Amino acid sequence: MSDTRPPLATIHAWPAVERPVLVMCLDGWIDAGSAAAGALGVLTESIPSTLVATFDSDELIDFRARRPTLRIVNGVDEQLRWPEITIQAATNRTGRTVLTLSGPEPDMQWRRFTAEVVSLASRLEVELVVGLGAFPAPVPHTRPVRLVGTSPAADLAARVGFLPASIEVPSGIQGALEVAFGQASIPSVGLWARVPHYVAAMPYPAASAALLEGLGRIAEIEVDPKALYTAAGVTAQQIAQLLAGSDEHTALVRQLEEQADSELEPQTTDFGDLPSGEELAAELERFLRGET
Numbered sequence: 001m002s003d004t005r006p007p008l009a010t011i012h013a014w015p016a017v018e019r020p021v022l023v024m025c026l027d028g029w030i031d032a033g034s035a036a037a038g039a040l041g042v043l044t045e046s047i048p049s050t051l052v053a054t055f056d057s058d059e060l061i062d063f064r065a066r067r068p069t070l071r072i073v074n075g076v077d078e079q080l081r082w083p084e085i086t087i088q089a090a091t092n093r094t095g096r097t098v099l100t101l102s103g104p105e106p107d108m109q110w111r112r113f114t115a116e117v118v119s120l121a122s123r124l125e126v127e128l129v130v131g132l133g134a135f136p137a138p139v140p141h142t143r144p145v146r147l148v149g150t151s152p153a154a155d156l157a158a159r160v161g162f163l164p165a166s167i168e169v170p171s172g173i174q175g176a177l178e179v180a181f182g183q184a185s186i187p188s189v190g191l192w193a194r195v196p197h198y199v200a201a202m203p204y205p206a207a208s209a210a211l212l213e214g215l216g217r218i219a220e221i222e223v224d225p226k227a228l229y230t231a232a233g234v235t236a237q238q239i240a241q242l243l244a245g246s247d248e249h250t251a252l253v254r255q256l257e258e259q260a261d262s263e264l265e266p267q268t269t270d271f272g273d274l275p276s277g278e279e280l281a282a283e284l285e286r287f288l289r290g291e292t
Contacts, residue, residue, distance in 0.1 A: 152182025
């Protein structure tokens, strides 16, 4: 039986496109250091965009979990902003069309949502889909952020680099979309930044910059992560100030550096009696709030 329900997406404009790439960044799943959100923010702020489509929030979002925002001025309710998933279109300096799928991860109807997104991408003749994400990893802040890739296509994952392991993990909606795009023969790849686990709960602009650079390379578009690298320098100085007062934390970072430099698997390193990443993260948060 065919689905007689109205579509989830409302089309607002149908843009002319040039070799379009679709960038996915839906919040609500893993985004260590807010790296993907930071990268998307810089990408979308750098070029003017046109609203292409919005998705029916009433059908997709649990408003008890993701409540609308009410703006109140002097006791007067001025504006109620509802969580919304959108597709925007912009033209990169290279002339290539960049479409962005952003907003909250749907709470329900994943199969229906992925089918509509894939259908829209097909109609827009999308040539490549790139997802942005980040996960906490036992890596030091003193080394460049490395990316790993996931993709239905082995060659795309290899272009980014991948973790040589077989694992089963809970999936976010971007993973479901990657698989759906693969089934529709639309190339798709997820870019994942490895963020030091002890800074995963706070903004880590170095990872955002790495994601933007990776996106630029794989999608053949021009991006400017300069502001992110400036912010990353400030963050690195703040972390260094905290570490300078603790021999134990300095030793922890040194062990992570040795592991990163030798490309060892995480489980081969013995951290002994060193403080955990959680302890360092808690101290770093207090430090950045001026409590230490």
